[in-house]
Amino acid sequence: MPHFLSTADADFEDRFAALLTMKREDSPDVDAAVADIIADVRARGDAAVIELTSKFDRLDLAPETLAFGRDEWEAEIAKVPDDEREALELAAERIRAYHARQMPENEQWKGPHGETLGWRWGPVSAAGLYVPGGLASYPSSVLMNAIPAQVAGVERLVVTAPTPDGKANPLVLLAAKLAGVETVYRVGGAQAIAALAYGTETIAPVDKITGPGNAFVAAAKRRVFGRVGIDMIAGPSEILVIADRGNDPDWVALDLLSQAEHDESAQSILITTDHKFGLAVAGAVDERLERLERGAIAGASWRDFGAIITVRNLGEAAALADQIAPEHLELCVDDPEALAANISHAGAMFLGKWTPEAIGDYIGGPNHVLPTARSARFSSGLSVMDFLKRTTMAKMTPGALKAIGPAAETLARSESLQAHGLSVRARLDQLNE
Amino acid sequence: MPHFLSTADADFEDRFAALLTMKREDSPDVDAAVADIIADVRARGDAAVIELTSKFDRLDLAPETLAFGRDEWEAEIAKVPDDEREALELAAERIRAYHARQMPENEQWKGPHGETLGWRWGPVSAAGLYVPGGLASYPSSVLMNAIPAQVAGVERLVVTAPTPDGKANPLVLLAAKLAGVETVYRVGGAQAIAALAYGTETIAPVDKITGPGNAFVAAAKRRVFGRVGIDMIAGPSEILVIADRGNDPDWVALDLLSQAEHDESAQSILITTDHKFGLAVAGAVDERLERLERGAIAGASWRDFGAIITVRNLGEAAALADQIAPEHLELCVDDPEALAANISHAGAMFLGKWTPEAIGDYIGGPNHVLPTARSARFSSGLSVMDFLKRTTMAKMTPGALKAIGPAAETLARSESLQAHGLSVRARLDQLNE
Structure with missing residues (x-):
């Protein structure tokens, strides 16, 4: 049984906070x-x-x-x-x-x-x-x-x-x-x-x-x-699926399990606007777990860290998604673009029910090395940028140095860095000769 | 006295390697x-x-x-x-x-x-x-x-x-x-x-x-x-000036001192094609040191970590610059653009004799938070990118899933990740019904 939460419950805030701060990894101190x-x-x-x-x-x-x-x-x-x-x-x-x-x-x-x-x-x-x-x-x-x-x-x-x-x-x-x-x-x-x-x-x-x-x-x-x-130090895999009732519960169940099967510490979360749909997904997960090759691993992950959260509307779903800042985010709703526009923090988004997360793992094109453990708040998946570095370039003319050099001198003096100021002054003095 | 090196010397490789690996920072273990x-x-x-x-x-x-x-x-x-x-x-x-x-x-x-x-x-x-x-x-x-x-x-x-x-x-x-x-x-x-x-x-x-x-x-x-x-963990400041004889030794001396005055662990290096010009810069540094407010700090840095390297030509200078991968690189030569094009690794470049490094510290426009300790080989100065993160987006159509889904299934099977494959297969089965 995963964790069942509803934003309508009185203890929702506490239980959601507990879900977010759950210690999922037991890294040995090596x-x-x-x-x-x-x-x-x-x-x-x-x-x-x-x-x-x-x-x-x-x-x-x-x-x-x-x-x-x-x-x-x-x-x-x-x-x-x-x-x-x-x-x-x-x-x-x-x-x-x-x-x-x-x-x-x-x-x-x-x-x-x-x-x-x-x-x-x-x-x-x-x-x-x-x-x-x-x-x-x-x-x-x-x-x-x-x-x-x-x-x-x-x-x-x-x-x-x-x-x-x-x-x-x-x-x-x-x-x-x-x-x-x-x-x-x-x-x-x-x-x-x-x-x-x-x-x-x-x-x-x-x-x-x-x-x-x-x-x-x-x-x-x-x-x-x-x-x-x-690159980043990656934690266990995570998926958040936001799905309305217009989905096949089995598809959503498989999407959740495709992260759960990675690792007992993986976390799969469903947010849905329909409590009954959530129950149907839970049922489909159980059914699939019985026959899954990595059922023991996926089952442990789902039992310990899985969650189904019922929300009143997609606005609530978007706000929760930003707090979770998931590695993978599937938007199985009618207008996934509109929902995506309301969510700021996620490593990778998969829009619409024809985009199972597994496509992104293998063949979609985007990178599958993505920020985990809420780090999508401040970091990005692997990209070409990780193998590039930038050198900044500046070239002054005598005129430019005359125009902005005195301000540099003033600031150098204010920071008590005399040689900085003198390196500008020596050049200005020659220009003023 | 700074370290004097020449690429013409028999022991150059060893002495240059020693210069690069010199332990400049004595960080207490806190x-x-x-x-x-x-x-x-x-x-x-x-x-x-x-x-x-x-x-x-x-x-x-x-x-x-x-x-x-x-x-x-x-x-x-x-x-x-x-x-x-x-x-x-x-x-x-x-x-x-x-x-x-x-x-x-x-x-x-x-x-x-x-x-x-x-x-x-x-x-x-x-x-x-x-x-x-x-x-x-x-x-x-x-x-x-x-x-x-x-x-x-x-x-x-x-x-x-x-x-x-x-x-x-x-x-x-x-x-x-x-x-x-x-x-x-x-x-x-x-x-x-x-x-x-x-x-x-x-x-x-x-x-x-x-x-x-x-x-x-x-x-x-x-x-x-x-x-x-x-952001990065910054080490002590560094400057490398590449200068030919067509420069005022006092200007170059001040540029070297503008890093040396930061910190006793700072490192200022001059590479020049003219040994006599190098000696003139060394003399100008000594003269300036006598009157500099932070002369004690700058003097210690120059004595312990400063260096003047004579090279046969600018090609040699470029190769050494790439090995140093300096935080700041000043190119005080006739055609700084041509020299810059031959150098891959530097945090920030300052082109031509009218661009003292201090301009970049204050007012040039580029950032002054730059990679130190040779990390310009793999990292960049601070930028807007450090405060942004990227979310990748993918949206399949049924046709796209039919086209590329089977390959994802094959790869999932090869990695023994069954649920990954099934999440694609369940959708393909409906498309094929």
Whole structure:
């Protein structure tokens, strides 16, 4: 049974607040262990990486086998069935087309005194993408991380992916190839993040690290942040569906379950204007859960964190959605555009009943790396921008310096930064000679 | 004496690498103390903030005096001399004009099967700007942090600024007013960051925190990251000047000193194609140091971290600049545009000898909050984008779902995410009925 709430209930505010602040993740504190691993990789390089890979992944490597050779890589890719290859190619094409539109323009203009102002964008030189091993080794995530980097123009793009017991995921290797990845290292965990950030004899350091991972990977990314750029630290998946009675309860149930099946800590919430519809969805969820492959995981998520909230109208739904600031937001209502216009905070919106969230996970085009845990209030999904940086440009003329230099001098004096003021004054003095 | 290097020297690579990896900051480890302060503010709210302000700033406040009253605020502002007010107004106007050009556009288009794709930008709802107290209380930084937020459309913009012994900085309060700040809290340190992130009875929480601060503030920002958005954790200031012999050594000396005077840990580097010119600049620095108000600070920075590097040509200079990835880069050469085109990594570029870096600190228009410690390799200066977030949008039609849904199903199956596939299949089944 999920949590049932209604805005008409007297205790609604408290129960809704409890839902929002529910601690969903039980992250073990692995920070000390991660600090040791990073120090070890910094000190011993390849030797540490190889030793840790032997220990954690039961795989014995040498410096020359840390990366997949081109032949091995191709041999793995050859195992991918045709339908999966074609689906992945279509996904790559659509994701690339969407992200290509994100490339920003350089700007340059003249200020009022003839000075030139503007900025210029450029890619980071090298990026490393972390791909988890085991069950969470998703080829779709490889595309979602690597294609924006490729579109941005990143010159050197590498992947680290653990291969426990030497077992690789052929689809992950195909996705890496489709997205222009240069090298795939069979290394995982904090040791992979340390190698990407600091480099080893074999693994050259990168400037930016992205991609999901377990608690060790997350802690390591947090630690190397500043030395290199990182993407967000993602929490468990979330979906909010706003649906009126004009929907098939089974469709909505499946949409809710498609997040719940990710993780016992995932959270699926339905907001509906029709209490009976909500009950029908709850029934459909239970029915589907009985036969779902990952029913145990999805069931635990739905029981502990799932919720069905009945509201009086879509205005209430929009206000609650902004408080939830969901990672994924499905709007299964007659006029989804009108509802979307009233909601400010969401990572990704899926408009209308023909847009199940799963389309966005794979093939829609938008990125599926999205802000979780209410961080859509202040952050965005992964994009081309994450692999670009901006250099601002300014060029004064003597006339411009005469016009605005004295104000800079005044402000420098007010901040007691004398040399700042003198650097302007020395030039003004020559102009006034 | 700064470090003298030449690319013609046999040991150049080693000495240059040492220069790059020099540990310039001796940040005390205040993390445990900061964790306690944050926990205290979360637990006791206003009471903790008031107690800590009394302890650290020797200032006794009550909940109703945590913020400046409108009258007090105006009374402080009235103390600002006319020339300083006018200079600050001109700076605000120019910074606003520059940042207004950064506002990105929403995008929406049709995909190949009639589906609608796009994204939408929106501001964070509330932002908090930290302003340090004491010597580093810079009104220019208030403008540089608050104006991008204002331009982005942030609804609630607040400042926290410690006022040790109750002493406020009138120019900071004027800058806050000019930049549309709603409330200024006289609170500093980790307690201010905790209050902004978690809220107290009096201080409503914000979604994004920016602004410079001491080790306590930096550690607190790092800790609340994820709960709220933060800007970068800034390190000591840096400037790289590339200058040929056609420059006045005294101008270049002052430009180098304008960073060195910030902080004993600041780093000023000159790269020149003319060894004699480098010696002349070194002489001019020494001469200026004798009379500079902050000569002790600037002198220590120049002695410990300053460098003059002689190169054979501007191609070498460009390559070294990319390795340094400086916060500020001055190009004092005949064709600065051509040189700029060869350099990828820098926070801000200042082109030509009439553009001293100090212009950019105050009045040029570009932001002066810039990536330090080589992070210009992967990050950008503060901008309007830091106060916006993007929501991606997708709307399928039945036809689009028929066209691309099967590929999503295939990929879901390959990732063992059955409910994902079923959420697409249930809809396709109805279309095929």
